[in-house]
Amino acid sequence: MTILLGILSVLVVGAGCGIGAAARWAVRESFSRALDRRESPSILLEVVPWPTMIANVVACFLLGIVVTRIGAEPTGGVRYLFLLLGAGVCGGLSTLAGAALDAVQLARRGTPVISVGYLLVTAALGMAALWLGVLVTQGMGSAGA
Numbered sequence: 001m002t003i004l005l006g007i008l009s010v011l012v013v014g015a016g017c018g019i020g021a022a023a024r025w026a027v028r029e030s031f032s033r034a035l036d037r038r039e040s041p042s043i044l045l046e047v048v049p050w051p052t053m054i055a056n057v058v059a060c061f062l063l064g065i066v067v068t069r070i071g072a073e074p075t076g077g078v079r080y081l082f083l084l085l086g087a088g089v090c091g092g093l094s095t096l097a098g099a100a101l102d103a104v105q106l107a108r109r110g111t112p113v114i115s116v117g118y119l120l121v122t123a124a125l126g127m128a129a130l131w132l133g134v135l136v137t138q139g140m141g142s143a144g145a
Contacts, residue, residue, distance in 0.1 A: 021092040024092065
């Protein structure tokens with residue numbers, strides 16, 4: 001029985017990751033299309049890898065909500081909901097590897113200061129978004145009580 005539950009856990013996380021990764025792809029595609037439609041170029045929009053940062057910040061915000069509502073280490077059937085949403089969707093939506101690749105590409109383009117700043121801002125905004133998700137969810141819980 002434990003092996004089956006382990007397999008179920010892997011499948012649930014995989015399904016969530018697929019949803020999150022598809023959402024990350026949609027953010028990148030939407031941003032790319034919006035840039036293509038712009039009449040005048042913007043160095044800030046074209047140099048900084050906004051789609052990865054946006055996906056990471058949204059994933060952190062959602063994780064704050066998930067952890068507040070479900071808990072970081074739930075048990076029973078709720079564990080699968082956490083695996084789907086927290087480990088799966090949020091894990092698939094966020095990407096440290098993507099942010100690292102973006103930073104390397106920025107450095108290779110001759111913008112090492114922007115590269116380091118991008119990583120620092122991404123991490124700071126991600127942590128702030130996580131806590132904002134926690135605070136907003138806690139506020140919603142106390143408002144309804």
